[in-house]
Amino acid sequence: MILKIENLVVNYGYISALRGISIEVDAGEVVTLIGGNGAGKTTTLMSISGLTKIDSGTISYHGQDMSSLNSDKIVKMGIAHVPEGRNIFPKLSVEENLKMGCVSQSRISNTVIQERLAQQYQLFPRLRERRKQMGGTLSGGEQQMLAIGRGLMSDPELLMLDEPSLGLAPIIIDEIFELISGIKNETDKTVLLIEQNAVMALGVADRGYVLQNGEIVLSGTGEELLHDEDVRKAYLGG
């Protein structure tokens, strides 16, 4: 197992966002966290990335405790986080945005950067067409592709995607999920996926956790959760 979260507690002031969750992610898996608004999904990813202060519990990666590391160190360990709302750099060009993805690897050579750029352009041909354009001028779907491409630029072992389908047209959502299953089937990367679109997320995931009010109420394989009575009622519309 590469990522192990134990009894993670995070409070925002008087509000508790996570009340002691434990999650494990194995190498090569696609694991999804599903749950409604305010369940603590984003907080979980922010804690892994070192962007939120943890109140108690541990997060370890390959057995190494990283709950007190700064986010730049965590990226160096091979974890890429594609945030909710995408957070594209609006006044950097598409290509510069992508290059920022490997900024953590200070010794990386220009040839490797070019190779990785070529990989992203192959995955997302639309980004190649727009590579000189400013990030802020892209459409929502293109920005999501750019955010994922930027995440992949660091060639991460673990890719964390936060609501990649948020606010996108159905046809683009299909494209994004096709890409995720592509990553699952064709590479050895591990994916931790957060989604409100539970059907699609469980469809692509090996395993899933259901979060509710900062606690894990259910876990199982994607297939099991898809057919679970409670999950269907709560998240899949009966």
Add this chain to the structure above:
Amino acid sequence: MYVLQQLVNGICQGSIYALMAIGYALIFGVVGLVTFTYGEIIMLGAFSAFYYFIVFGDNLILSLLCGFVVAGLVGIVVHKVCYQRFLDAPRYISLIATIGMSMFIKNLAIIVFGSTMKGLPLFFEGQNLVIAERTIDGVRQQLSLTYLQVVVIVTVVVLSIALTLFLNKTRIGMRLRAVSQDRKAAALVGVNVKNTTLLGNCIGCGFGGIAGILLGLYYNSIIPTMGGVAGLKAFSAVVIGGLSNIAGAAIGGISIGIVENLGIAFIPNGSGYRDVYAFLFLIIALVIKPEGLFSRRTGTV
């Protein structure tokens, strides 16, 4: 001819304001906050040159370098005291801390340097570069630049080009731009946001220090309280340019310089109201285009 000469003077003076404004915009970009300590940074740059000239003799280029380093180092102190400690606190706390820091530095400077006006050495005294000349009714009129003005303009242009290249062509420059556009995203791709902010703040302050020296040389006088108006003008230029937009800030600075000098040229006995023209221009500019003259969108930093 007189008006043209004032225009040239305005451009020259404006280029000093532009340099201040560029530094300010850089700080505003990476820190994401207005700073009130910048005027004092400008003042300290000027005083560092004053003591440099006394101790090491009259070397202009090295004194500029000295001003850059001193102001940059003070920038580190400001960063540690005013920003770093309050990263998780509400933003206005940092803002108030910079006001306090400004008062502290100003008063410390009065104690250490004395409250009297001091003069910097005169460089290129009386040497002019004549651009145009004509004689009307036996009166000779000249359009000229002093050598000092040439040095000022060249310094500002060189530094602006250097900064632009640094920001656009180097990996560190790209990180600075990334942090100023989206701190969270910068952290997520692995930028050390803390150190990058510190570096941006340092470079911005360093530019302020150099601008302070140029200002001191231009007026041939420095005083510990000079920072107040200078800092406000830098801020005005940045606001006119649309905050954190570096090219806009430079244009804002130059236009303030031009407005000041043309005001002096056109209004009889108007030379005492120099600052009035500058801030009147700011107010008018804000009334016409509140988001800044060179900003396309509002609300983005």
